[in-house]
Amino acid sequence: IHLDSNTASLSVANEIASLIKLKQEEGKKAVLGLATGSTPIKVYEYLVQFHKEGRLSFKNVITFNLDEYFPMEPGSIHSYVRFMKEHLFDHIDIEPDNIHIPNGDLGMEEVRKYCEDYEEKIKNVGGLDIQILGIGRTGHIGFNEPGSTLNSKTRLIRLDRVTRLDAASDFFGEENVPKRAITMGVGTIMGARKIILMAWGEGKSNIIQQAVEGKIKESVPATFLQHHENCDFVLDSAAASSLT
Ligand code: F6R
Numbered sequence: 001i002h003l004d005s006n007t008a009s010l011s012v013a014n015e016i017a018s019l020i021k022l023k024q025e026e027g028k029k030a031v032l033g034l035a036t037g038s039t040p041i042k043v044y045e046y047l048v049q050f051h052k053e054g055r056l057s058f059k060n061v062i063t064f065n066l067d068e069y070f071p072m073e074p075g076s077i078h079s080y081v082r083f084m085k086e087h088l089f090d091h092i093d094i095e096p097d098n099i100h101i102p103n104g105d106l107g108m109e110e111v112r113k114y115c116e117d118y119e120e121k122i123k124n125v126g127g128l129d130i131q132i133l134g135i136g137r138t139g140h141i142g143f144n145e146p147g148s149t150l151n152s153k154t155r156l157i158r159l160d161r162v163t164r165l166d167a168a169s170d171f172f173g174e175e176n177v178p179k180r181a182i183t184m185g186v187g188t189i190m191g192a193r194k195i196i197l198m199a200w201g202e203g204k205s206n207i208i209q210q211a212v213e214g215k216i217k218e219s220v221p222a223t224f225l226q227h228h229e230n231c232d233f234v235l236d237s238a239a240a241s242s243l244t
Helices: 005-025 041-052 080-087 108-124 161-167 186-190 202-213 221-227
Strands: 030-034 061-065 067-070 130-133 155-158 180-183 194-199 231-235
Touching: 005 030, 005 041, 005 130, 005 194, 005 231, 041 080, 061 108, 067 080, 108 155, 108 180, 186 221, 194 202, 194 221, 202 221, 202 231
Parallel strands: 030 061, 030 130, 130 194, 194 231
Antiparallel strands: 067 180, 155 180
């Protein structure tokens, strides 16, 4: 628990940077699972800053993003492709071939195979070293909405009404928010060797309390993280305020 989201974000950025450097020393790749949304923005700002100061290279980094709306054209201002470019990828020296973001621009008949291939790609690079997460008001991680199972894999899902309402202002109205998304599964996330879930602000305090102290259940997918052996919740004091 940190006093504010700024110091919390710096600690997460430092942890990611340390992993990247350690892997560099070992001549290996660092495999990062990345999230979008408002929560990780400051972490990305710090990573960009480290790079600009000449302290961190991303040449040995491979990334997999958690999710993308469906349907969604990669060039759309609403796409997570655009988000990641704006906040991170356009400002660092990562190899474009090492970036993976679920493609929201597929035909229905292509989706299943695409999702299986996404899982294969993660496996083929040795799995995720660190997965960073935000949390939705529904308790979703990635876009694994209530009802998602512990072993779920990358797939097309239907977004919860609450999630679509939360995204409505970005899309200038709920009716414009896509009804579906492609997301890594809970099982995909649980496969990461380290998980860091971040949450800021009082609005997240109730769901954080349920995720950390509540019974493990499908109706709050973030509770599954209680099963993980190496998972940190990094919170500001407001997000932690309902913990007992
Ligand atoms: C984003 C994602 C979502 C968000 C969550 C919180 O890639 O997977 O689970 O992390 O909806 O969103 P913010 O950070 O905007 O509160």
